[in-house]
Amino acid sequence: MKPISRPLLYAGLLVLLVILSGISLIAGKVWVPFSAWTQTDIDPRWAIVFELRLPRTVLGILVGAALGLSGAVLQGYTRNPLADPGVLGVSAMAALGAVLTLYYGVTAYAPWALPVAAISGALIGVAILMLLSGSASSLVTFILAGAILNILSSAGVSLALSLAPNPWAVNEIVDWLMGSLADRSFEEVKMALPLIAIGCGLLLTTGRALDALTLGEIGARSLGISMSKTRWVLALGVGLAAGASVAVTGVIGFVGLVTPHLLRPLVGARPGALLVPSILGGAVIVLAGDILVRMTPAAGEVKLGVAMAALGAPFFLVLLLRLRRKIA
């Protein structure tokens, strides 16, 4: 695929985003046509749009943006198209933090405890990742460190589940772990927006360093890039963006993996040029997934995290096969 001009790419993604946001407000078990929006006094369906679907749509955009960008930055930093907050265990660590607050039931009287715990989990996750992979961060050490984090956090979650004090706690944990945008309110938006904005702001500053890293770590350093600064900005940015996302929606995998991968050929593979498109692309993918999930004919609702995993796993497989063919 040939790279396309930047304005064209941005415009295309923005148009997609606007269209999907519109559909996201209209579509669902109850279809709300535009006519109902303006007649707020006679048509009660507007409440569905503004109280339920609007926060859901905004959250979808926020979470998609955060995950897409985190994936793009992590792939650029590790120089590996298989990296993303999910694969590297950052999301899982955030989930572990959140699950612990659910387990202890603190969320009932301290609702801020869950996001704080999720973000702490994510930050600890990235910090461990950086420490384990060390300054000579080869791909293998990075991926292994991610695998260790994933194992560690899933063991923690299993422990919390098996020791849960009552079935409601188990239910709550399992429900939350699956990842969903359903039944979210503006409370979640208010909580996630500033954190994701700061996280994304930090991550967007790494573009120059990520470009230079195309030449490897020594190449980047010879071009005047401070690796330690890059590492800290990246850790903080991914911790905040991915942690806050997990805090409001649970674990939604594969967005961070798929988004940069799909967009990379369109920007000529330059990692710095991939950042803003990945924000838009991530939002597009999450919104599209959420709309699909809402429209599936099922008694309940298919969880977004589950649907994403179902779509993402085959994608991951194809990616792996192609990578293997390239190496062979």
Added chain:
Amino acid sequence: MSVLSCTDLNVHIGGKAILSAVSLSIEAGQVTAVVGPNGAGKSTLLACLAGLREPTSGGTLLDSVPLSGMKSRDRAKRLAFLPQTPEIAWAVEARTLVELGRTPFIGARGQSEEDHTAVDRAMAAANVIAFEHRIVDTLSGGERARVLIARALAGEPEWLLADEPLTGLDPAHQLDAASLFRRLADDGVGMVVTLHDLSMALRMSDRIIVLAEGGVLADEPPATALSPEVLRRAYGVEATLTQGPGGPLIDVICRVPLPR
């Protein structure tokens, strides 16, 4: 003329001395070749001179200013480094790769007109304009090496430190690279290259530094640097300097036990 120097440079890794008490003063406008057997510390020395490796003790000065005290961005503007095993992580266009050489100059506004012309000049100098828009993955080894040299030149550095830039090039491309380095030195750039091919070192350099076991064994003009005695002590080979039709030549005769 710019001077790159180090005094009493020591590098220890895990208790082993890689470089011990190396003191050098290198002038710009010359091609300085660093030769020596495998494991002599050539790459380590070059990385220290480029300010990319913190020595155990001692340090590198660029015009009497310690590199370690300079802002890394300012250092990168003056001093380019070409690593031995260059990594190219993504399938970018050749031109995009060369543009990376402008990294220390690029501010928040992105590339300026000046950046574009510098990239053009670098690509012309390294003779890579023909495949400007090719993806680096599709280039041959020699073409890729030239693109990487163009990348290093794009910053229009005062110094170019290249770790084995001729390795993996065929004879024709070796000559091209050698004459490019000569032109750069004539333009006032300080060229420091590590080399394995001793005959090539004789022909392309103004000064040869022979490293062996972490120390400087010889540091002289090519005519005298590679004496049979130095070659015996550095490499453990019996060799003589002869005159071939194309210039001086090192003829390796046989192996001799290294003197301990």
